[in-house]
Amino acid sequence: MNEEAYQTVLSAHQVPVSQLRTECSPAQFSFETTAELESVPNEMIGQQRAEQAMDFGLSVEQTGYNLFVVGPAGTGRMTYTQHSVNKLAKTRQVPDDWCYVNNFENPDRPLVIALPAGNGLKFQHKMENLLMEIEREIRAAFSNEETEKKKRSIVEQSQNQVEALWKETESFASDLNFKLERTSAGIQSIPLFFDRPMEKQEYEQLSAANKEKVKEREKQLGEKINDTVYQIHKIEEELRKNLEQFNKQTAAFAIEGLFQPLREAYQAYPKVLDYLEAYHHDVVGHFSIFLKDREEENAVVRALTGSKEQQLHRYAVNLFVSHKNRTGAPVIYETNPTYQNLFGKVEYRGALGSWTTDFTFVKPGAIHLANGGYLILQAAELLQQPFAWTLLKRALQTGKIQVENPFEERGAFPTSGLKPEPIPLQIKVIIIGSYYLYDLLSGADEDFHKLFKVKVEFDTAMKRDHGNRMKMAHFIKNYAERKHLLPFHRRAVAKVIDHSSRLADEQGKLTTRFQDITKLLVESSYWAKKEEAAFVDTAHIKKALAEQSHRANHISExxxxxxxxxxxxxxxxxxxxxxxxxxxxxxxxxxxxxxxxxxxxxxxxxxxxxxxxxxxxxxxxxxxxxxxxxxxxxxxxxxxxxxxxxxxxxxxxxxxxxxxxxxxxxxxxxxxxxxxxxxxxxxxxxxxxxxxxxxxxxxxxxxxxxxxxxxxxxxxxxxxxxxxxxxxxxxxxxxxxxxxxxxxxxxxxxxxxxxxxxxxxxxxxxxxxxxxxxxxxxxxxxxxxxxxxxxxxxxxxxxxxxxxxx
Known part of the structure; x- marks a missing residue:
């Protein structure tokens, strides 16, 4: 091939200069700088498919329609997800408050009570006031003169019965020529000799027949004494029961008026009524706690049974989740989704060299706080945490949240056997992750598609049409104002759009990796401010790009x-x-x-x-x-x-x-x-x-x-x-x-x-x-x-x- 033919070949395949790059004309923009642009609300650009999927996934209420937001970082997937969820959450009903209370029959199984939003705190305060009023009323009732009089009457009646028994026994002893003496060491029977206690020498001088008679009478008296002691024990037991019944009746009568208003206030909540009934019954059974004086408590007894405050702790209310002052459904973004951060935990306290706990030490996790609303998680962080993914699936499958300790078998934490009542789960989970993690879960976990039926996919590029170019201009304006950057001249906006196509690797596309665009905006504004310019122009965009390249091209150089x-x-x-x-x-x-x-x-x-x-x-x-x-x-x-x-x-x-x-x-x-x-x-x-x-x-x-x-x-x-x-x-x-x-x-x-x-x-x-x-x-x-x-x-x-x- 001669030179002329060769040049013809080269020319035939030469790419025209006009096709080496597409350039955005600043003339298409009617504004001079972005400061003149009309303010419009922030919106997602170039992600129509993702927007439609997000709207569908958040709106459908059937179970299993949780969302997996997939796409590369920097496309605005996190920002848009939070914006969409928060916007929808404001229109949704505020979920119930949740309270854990003592299970008086089985303290290791605390009970949960649901109340309308804001009422959990009121319920807690009412129970605190109730406890103070109970102590006041019980103390007043038991310090009442009439109560003391009735109690003395019961005791005196028993004492009279005892004295009558002793008199009868002493008379029986006298008939047998014996005298009884009641001492701290016990009951002694002494034989009499001419109405006086018989001396030992006198007893020895008795004939064998008389000695045998004394022994026989002493045996008869012993049987009588044992029978009397038995009868006295029965009277004392009866006295104890009568006093206990009297005390309980006194306590019940004293506090009955305190519970009636609460029963009326919570008549629409059966679990509250059941709790109040159990509460009332337990107070009556443990009324003595309220009569203790803190300063008179014995140190040993306090160490064994706990202080008065610790014993009264059984009547507290653990306000587990409160939505007081909330408007709309909760939205929780858990950045560190460990098992305990997600599903809550049971805390412990040291006591006598061991670990103890109770229902007030049950703490909520993110899934409890988001229950009735939305929970946002990052897939990479979630899958790195032991048990987190498995137990999240279990909660979604069963529709219940169980606070438990998955580390019990390993012995990493002390165990107490506490197992709180599960809470019903109604939640929308949104997981954000990469294509790789989505494919990994799709292939490795057969339950994944049953629980996450909506895929929200963010693209990396969008069409470079006039509408998207104008949206990009508005994005530049909004971001500049939000981050206090200089306004951008339309020439600079055109240059940013060209750079966006470079990042998208296609002339007819714009990148949706707005993280890279915002980086350019910040840096170009910096160089413009350094030159004391009134706005960002083309030269500042080029300067920022050159500096970015210079900072990163060490290896290539x-x-x-x-x-x-x-x-x-x-x-x-x-x-x-x-x-x-x-x-x-x-x-x-x-x-x-x-x-x-x-x-x-x-x-x-x-x-x-x-x-x-x-x-x-x-x-x-x-x-x-x-x-x-x-x-x-x-x-x-x-x-x-x-x-x-x-x-x-x-x-x-x-x-x-x-x-x-x-x-x-x-x-x-x-x-x-x-x-x-x-x-x-x-x-x-x-x-x-x-x-x-x-x-x-x-x-x-x-x-x-x-x-x-x-x-x-x-x-x-x-x-x-x-x-x-x-x-x-x-x-x-x-x-x-x-x-x-x-x-x-x-x-x-x-x-x-x-x-x-x-x-x-x-x-x-x-x-x-x-x-x-x-x-x-x-x-x-x-x-x-x-x-x-x-x-x-x-x-x-x-x-x-x-x-x-x-």
Whole structure:
């Protein structure tokens, strides 16, 4: 191919300068600066699908319609979710308050009571007042003179019965000639001798018959005494019961009037009435607690039974969840969703060297606070916490919230056997996460789709139409005013929109990663304020972008420096057979950049086919291996219609020592193989990117802007010749959003961008020779073309193999 024909080929595939970037015209905006724009409420931009799904998921009330918000960070998914939920929550009914109270029959199983919002605190205060009034009334009742008189009467009656028994017993003893003495040591029976106590000497002088009579009478008296003592014990027991019954009746009568107003106030709440009944019964049974004086409490008794305050604690009300002063349903965003933060816990206190607890130590979690409303969680944080995901599913499946200690079996915490009554659950859970976590849960957990039936998907890009451009302008205004930034000139707004398309990697799209946009807004306003400008203009946007690039391009500068000083061997001038510059994208956490990579190939007679050196050294990923196999398919399909290809070839990325994956260099590898087979040199000033299929058709790739700008930077370092450039897939033209410097170089003819659809078009640009991909009517490639030379090479290889066999 002569020079003129070669230039025609280059011109035919040259990408026009007008298509290297799309630019937003400031003239389309009627305002001068964003300060003149009419204020409009904040709205989500470019996420219609997500908005519809969010509205549906939040509105449907049936169980299982919880939401999983999926999408990359920076798209506004968190902000929009909170805004949507808070907006809807304001229109919903305020849920009930929840109180835990003592279960007097089984203290290890506290009872829960639901009351209308705001009434939980009132109930707690009423119970506190009730307790104080009970103590006052009981003390008054038991200090009453009439009560003391009745109590003395009961005691005196018993004492009279006892005295009557003793008199009878003493008379019985006297008849037997015995005298009884009641001492602290017990009851003694003394025989009498002429109405006086018999001396021991006198007893010894009695005849044996008389001694036997004394013993017999003493035995009869002993039986009588035992019977009397038994009867007295029965009278004392009866006295104790009568006193206890009297005291309880006194206490019950004293406090009855305190409970009646409460029964009337809570007649619509059966659980409250049941609790009041149990409360009343327990107070009557433990009335003595109210009669204790704090200063008179015995230290030992207090240590064993607890102080008076601790004993009265049984009548407290644990206001577990209160919605006093709330308007609408609760919205809780739990940033640290540990098990206890989500589902609450039972706290403990030390007592006599051990741990104790009761119903007042039951504390709520986020799911209790959000019950009746909305709970927002981050998937990554949720799945990192032990038990959290499993027990969240259980709560949603059972419709109940159980406060329990999942660490009991491990012994990590003291246990008390406390198991509060479960609370009915009515909640909408919204989980926010990445595509990876959504797919992970979808595949690994069969219950996931039963519980999270609504997927709210946030896209990373939106159409670049007039409506979205105006929405972007309003977004810039609102954000600038909210963050106290300078107003933005319409030229700056247009530049921000262009940068948004660059971030979206497509001319007809705008990014929805508003986190990156807000970063640019803040930094450009900073530079404008530093210059004491009245508003942000184009120069400040460019300055901010340049500074961002400078802060993040340390690695790329080091790489280019190694190429410049020859450490990494990259040629951007001259021609070489079997050598080409491929393009790759490297990335750090905050920046991506394109780098050229030398790819070389050697071809020779053999049967091993194409050997991928990276694969042989375990540095090649599966997708890259697939690309190499596609090359074999193309070569076999074009050049091995009748005879097998006796080809051995080695191909490698030179000076790369890390894992290589992806197929964006597959067309580059095919070009270098064709160059080696046809023994036609390739222009080293032309770099290539693009994948290829088995038909030789070029397919689009990602990172096209970074790849072009990265190769341009290397060419600039080594010297622009006017013949350098990059070959890209035709489909990637819509992704071009190149920087000003590259576009200026293209305009000046110092750098070029070519777009191709087929491998035959690219090989002509690279070599300056005709591809000759069409076999013609005689089924032969045109003489002198690259495909003809490759076919001729294959024929020679075949003949060599054939002769070797002979």
């Amino acid at each position: 080091q790489y280019r420096e190694m190429i410049t000083n020859g450490t990494i061997m990259i040629e951007t001038d001259g021609t070489r057979i079997g050598q080409i510059n491929g393009l790759a994208v490297m990335g750090t956490r905050d920046a991506t950049f394109g780098i050229p990579t030398k790819i070389t190939a050697q071809t020779f007679v053999g049967k091993s086919g194409i050997m991928n050196i990276e694969r042989e050294t375990s540095l090649s990923g599966q997708i890259h291996n697939k690309g190499l196999m596609i090359l074999t398919g193309f070569l076999s399909g074009v050049f091995a219609k009748n005879d097998p290809i006796p080809l051995s070839a080695s191909i490698t990325f030179e000076q790369t020592y890390s894992r290589i994956d992806g197929d964006s260099a597959s067309s580059t590898e095919l070009y270098v193989l064709l160059s080696s087979l046809a023994e036609v040199p390739i222009h080293q000033g032309i770099a290539v990117t693009g994948s290829v299929n088995q038909w030789g058709e070029i397919q689009p790739i990602g990172g096209v802007n970074e790849k072009i700008e990265g190769f341009y930077a290397i060419c600039k370092e080594q010297g622009l010749t006017g013949r350098q450039g990059v070959i890209i897939p035709q489909q990637n033209m819509s992704n071009l959003m190149l920087n000003d410097e590259v576009i200026a170089a293209v305009k000046a003819g110092r750098f070029h961008i070519w777009a191709v659809r087929h491998i035959s078009e690219g090989i002509e640009i690279l070599t300056g020779e005709s591809a000759g991909a069409d076999r013609g009517e005689e089924n032969h490639f045109p003489d002198g073309t690259i495909f003809a030379k490759v076919e001729e090479r294959f024929k020679k290889m075949y003949e060599s193999v054939k002769q070797a066999k002979q």
